[in-house]
Amino acid sequence: MDGARNGSSPFARVGRREYGYKAKQVDRFLTRARTFYNSDGTDGEPVTSAEVRTTAFDPARGGYEPRAVDAALDRLEDVFAQRERDTLIAASGEQAWLMQIGRTSAVLRNRLHRPPGERFRRPSRKNTTSYDIEDVDALCNELLGYFERDMPLSVDVVRRAVFREAIGQDGYEETQVDAFLDRVVELMAAID
Numbered sequence: 001m002d003g004a005r006n007g008s009s010p011f012a013r014v015g016r017r018e019y020g021y022k023a024k025q026v027d028r029f030l031t032r033a034r035t036f037y038n039s040d041g042t043d044g045e046p047v048t049s050a051e052v053r054t055t056a057f058d059p060a061r062g063g064y065e066p067r068a069v070d071a072a073l074d075r076l077e078d079v080f081a082q083r084e085r086d087t088l089i090a091a092s093g094e095q096a097w098l099m100q101i102g103r104t105s106a107v108l109r110n111r112l113h114r115p116p117g118e119r120f121r122r123p124s125r126k127n128t129t130s131y132d133i134e135d136v137d138a139l140c141n142e143l144l145g146y147f148e149r150d151m152p153l154s155v156d157v158v159r160r161a162v163f164r165e166a167i168g169q170d171g172y173e174e175t176q177v178d179a180f181l182d183r184v185v186e187l188m189a190a191i192d
Contacts, residue, residue: 011064011072020063029055033076037083049080053185074159081189104187105147111180112144120172120180130171132164139163143184155188 010030014020036047052073057063089097111119116137123130139161145151158181165171 009064011068013062014065016062019059019061020065021057021069022060023064025057026064026069029057030072030076033080037079047080049077049084049189050182050186052077052080053182074156077185078155078189078192081186085190101187101191104183108180108184108187109144109147112140112147116140120176122169122171123173126168128168129174130166130168131174131177132166132171135163136172136177146188153188155185155192158185158188 009023011026013023032045033047033052036045055073057069085097088100117133119137119140139158142151142153142157146153161181163177
């Protein structure tokens, strides 16, 4: 990685032969998010914390360094989640926000209380890649500690979770685990 910033580039770029995020896509998205944020949500195309969390960029040689962009997106997601919380509280009261958080938390905790090895579906196809059950269950145990015993856990641990690969029925279905973790991140960003 060359580490040098290009005059007006907000992020360092990877080397010319390495792949990073396509700079124009990153710049376009961040400009849109900044415009919406600076207008207090009244101008520009709306941007939500969920959209920030699920945004993906195409790979490009010499593009922006992915870890730096991902870290900026994490901070941006947190800011938008706090704004969404504040907007809900201003419009409907703190009780409405607490009820929303409580409903989401209950759904997530119900899945976490399933027995290890049974928390998520198994892929229906034999040769499909899946997530290692022990790795996913270990994170689920940490999440139980966070939600029910006030154990410290950073939202970034969930955002950056990486699981070993399994094949077919030997693992959990990736899409279901990913969707669950998205909801966990959404909740953690809203309450932290």
